Amino acid sequence: MSLNFHAFGRRTLLAFAATAALAGFAGGSAQAQSQAPLRVILPVGAGSGVDVIVRSAQNALSRALGGQAVVIENLPGAGGITGTQALVKAAPDGNTIAVLSNNHAVNPSVFKKLPYDSLSDITPITIVGGSPFVLVVNPHKVAAKNARELQAAMKARPGEFNYASSGNGTIIHLAGELFVSEAGVSARHIPYKGMGPMITDIMAGQVEMGAAAVAAVQGQIKAGTLRPIGVMGKERVNSLPEVSTIAEQGLPNVDIAGWFAAVAPKGLPAAQVKRLHDAFVTAFNDPEVKAGFAKRDDFTILGTPEEAARFLKSEQERYAALVKKANVTLE
Known part of the structure; x- marks a missing residue:
């Protein structure tokens, strides 16, 4: 049975962390000095949410290893x-990994062709964690204060509402489409080039x-x-x-x-x-890293590689249905 995202909950997995703390230091500093760096590929730009999260744990991950x-490499x-x-072409030697986000599971449904298989060409390590989403409105244009009021307003004025996203086919686009679909209303999608302009x-x-x-x-909500x-x-x-x-x-x-x-090339x-x-579990349970997560409302999951594989497959299937409803296709 596949696990869905929230089946993981907010587990701390302290037992894993204790095991990892012992395993991470087993090699000793002499071995680390002769070892190639761990290359962590981020398929996103510097300053993005995933970039901030991974960099916040960079030193802790090095200690855990x-x-x-x-070495973090942005390849957006x-x-x-x-x-x-770049990740799938790398040698499966444990010195190159990537930290991927939702778009990895969305892309097989929105692009006509990919240069890799998103499930069979990777080795899942762990679902590290997540960032919650919130549906927001302009308070001067929309009187609704909750989902039911917004649903009623959109039903009363069909086709008059627009919803923005950070780009066509992104997870933010699909999140907006999910609300529209589940509320049984219609709205026009307006894609932007990134979260800031949106x-x-x-x-x-x-x-x-x-x-x-x-x-x-x-900040905008509080203001x-x-x-x-x-x-x-x-x-x-x-x-x-x-x-x-x-x-x-x-x-x-x-x-x-x-x-x-966190994933590695196929065949690791x-x-x-x-x-x-084990190193990821230890690093992301580091008190300083966890404090940063709490400040941003991010949360850790840190499940097993087997759970990660099931989750990635189930997410790809779920997004395929949403993409079909939204009629999204990219070249």
């Missing part, structure tokens, strides 16, 4: 395809609403320039405790969040999978 240097482009292609235009009233990462709109309609996952977030989930408000299938997964030996998995 017994002092092995960790083509919705993550450029970086992922948020700016919602605040300016050019677009009525959109899904966004909580960390990206915390009142954006109004939260509901958190889009199964759990409320610490920074917005008064904002209920959309599922709580009567649309239980609105359950979507950003996630990020089991011993290397374990070494890297």
Whole structure:
């Protein structure tokens, strides 16, 4: 039976962390000095959510690997395809990995052809964690204060609402489409080139609403320039405790969040999978790293490689259905 995203919950997996702490330092510093650096490919630009998250754990990951240097390489482009292609071409020697996000599971459905198989050409290590989404509206253009009121307004004015996204075929696009689909309403999709321009235009009233990462709109919500309609996952977030989930408000299938997964090239030996998995568990349970996660409302998952493989397959299938509903196709 495949595990869905929220079946992981917010587990700390302290037992894994204890094991990893012992395993990570077993090689000693002498071995680390003679070992090639761990290359961590990020198929996203510098400063993006995943980039911030991985860099926050860079030093902790190096310590968990017994002092092995960790080099982060940003290879953005083509919705993550450029970086992922570099990963699958790398040698499966345990010295090259990538940290991928939702787009990895979306791309097989939105691109007509990929230069790799998104499931069979990788070795899953762990689903590291996730970032919650919140549906927000412009408070001057939209009177609705919750999901049911927004649903009623959209039904009363069919075709008059627009929802923004950070780009066509992105997870933010599919999050908006999920709400529209589950609410049984219609809305026009307006894609932007990134989260920043999208948020700016919602605040300016050019677009009525959109899904966004909580960390990206915390300030605007607190300032009142954006109004939260509901958190889009199964759990409320610490920074917005008064904002209920959309599922709580009567649309239980609105359950979507950003996630990020550590993967290696196909054929990575089991011993290397374990070494890297244990190191990630230790690094992301580091108190300083966890404090940064809490500040951003991010959360850790850190499940097993087997759970990660099942999760990636189930997410690819789930997004395929959403892409079909949204009629998204990219060249």
